[in-house]
Amino acid sequence: MSLLEARDLSIEYLTRDGNLKAVENVSFSLGFHETLGLVGESGCGKSTIGLSLLRILPINARMKGKILYKEKDIAILPEEEIRSLRGKEISMIFQDPMTSLDPIMRIKNQFFETFRAHFQKMKEEEMIKISSDVLKSIGIDPSRLENYPFEFSGGMRQRVMIALAIVLNPSLLIADEPTTSLDVVVQLQIMEVLKELKDKRNMSMVLITHDLGLVAEIVDKVGIMYAGNLVEFGDVNSIYENPLHPYTRLLLISIPNVKLEDMELKYIKGNLPSLKSPPAGCKFHPRCPFVMDVCTKEDPPTFEINERKVKCWLYEGEHDESKSETNIG
Ligand SMILES: Nc1ncnc2c1ncn2[C@@H]1O[C@H](COP(=O)(O)OP(=O)(O)OP(=O)(O)O)[C@@H](O)[C@H]1O
Ligand code: SF4
Ligand SMILES: [Mg+2]
Structure with missing residues (x-):
């Protein structure tokens, strides 16, 4: 059984001047503890696929096909069930960290909100303990729980985002361009953090990026996207050694x-x-x-x-x- 399988996934956006086919007949699978890199130019449909995996597409999106997560079809799961999967089973780091962190809320409270979405009765000491441990594990001092997002550098903010995404120990982490706005040195540090997560927590990941070079050391499989199509899919080493598709x-x-x-x-x-x-x-x-x-x-x-x-x-x-x-x- 695969952890995740997309079957004939097609997603269109309805717009005033016509429909836009953002994703067309895409199929791929991801095993337990595997990492998939979804790679392609800007606008080829990568984030659209990422959002569909959590069923959080914009309101004008129309989706066809299946997304099987542990054999359950996310596309047709009742709202209550999908809500219980989000954060706990499948979690996402979004392309722009500032839009996902609440600027006027201490980091501590953002962790509390994440816990309370799934465990209403969890005690504050326990939430602090788990949040501190996860922050420590990715190189941030737990005392920073009292800080607001603007008090962090870009790289640290991205680490906080990662910590929030993994605090409930999801089986699948979707990271959408997790290093886009960062300088090269910090990019490599964040990639190192993700690599450690993969190795230590045995998490499966979908890493979305336009930079095939950046993810090559982390991913097991690669899907190359072009204009809404998945044009090549396979094992990372074989794609590196012998790329088949001209793109x-x-x-x-x-x-x-x-x-x-x-x-x-x-x-x-x-x-x-x-x-x-x-x-x-x-x-x-x-x-x-x-x-x-x-x-x-x-x-x-x-x-x-x-x-x-x-x-x-x-x-x-x-x-x-x-x-x-x-x-x-
Ligand atoms: N809500 C929307 N309504 C209409 N079109 C949209 C919407 N969201 C995305 N699109 C379009 O769908 C296509 C795919 O967008 P998507 O964001 O998935 O691409 P991407 O590969 O993630 O690009 P980037 O690398 O720039 O983040 C693009 O042409 C984009 O303009
Ligand atoms: S040869 Fe080029 S144009 Fe023809 S199918 Fe392959 S990628 Fe497309
Ligand atoms: Mg995107």
Whole structure:
């Protein structure tokens, strides 16, 4: 049994000037104590997937497909049950820490609120004890429980966010761009904190990022997203050693020290297409150096090759017939 499995997940946003397909037919799975990196450019649908896992999408979102968490479908779970999962079983660190921390509340009280959402009768001493321990475990002195968010540096604020997210010992932590607004040194420190959590607490994680290099040492699996599709999915080492999708190659080439023979890819230009009126066929075709006639007309299916899944016509005929056309994207 997987801890988490997304099956044919599609999410649209209804807007005044048309529907926007933020996520299209995405499928992936995550085992117990595994970490998945969801990687892609800005606007490709990463946060939308993150929010859907907790069923906290904006009101104009429409979702299809299944999200199985320990075999329960989050998409159709009664509100009461999903509320009891949030924070306790599945927890999230949001892209912007300042929007999730209450600026006029001492950190201590923000911990208390988290506890009380699930354990109304918990005593204050116990809440302080657990909060202090978790703060200590990620390098913050427990005396800081008395402080307000503005009294912390950006990096420490992010640590507080992480502490709040893990204080109830969830099985799954979703971290959406946990280091975006931080400088490089602090970014690495936060990544180290997440790595320790993974090792010591045996937590599963979904790490959302645009920076494949930053998460490579932490994640076990990688999902590469492009314009709402999951274009490649597999084990992190095999993707690093032998990226299959042309877009994955582009992402890897942009990481210093990763050497790939096909250097012409370095010069790919262009932007993510509009998700309201995407190009016909493969959405990557206007930027792809390997584009073929079929790519401009038909959306490629997802082929499975040696445990790897890749949504690209280049691999037609190479896939394992017994497992043909799995739906990763
Ligand atoms: N509430 C909304 N209404 C309409 N469109 C939205 C809404 N939220 C997100 N979008 C659009 O959906 C697409 C996917 O957005 P999403 O935030 O999931 O991308 P992302 O990959 O997380 O990007 P980033 O790296 O910038 O955080 C984008 O085109 C975005 O503009
Ligand atoms: S399907 Fe065609 S255009 Fe799309 S990534 Fe593959 S080769 Fe490039
Ligand atoms: Mg985002």
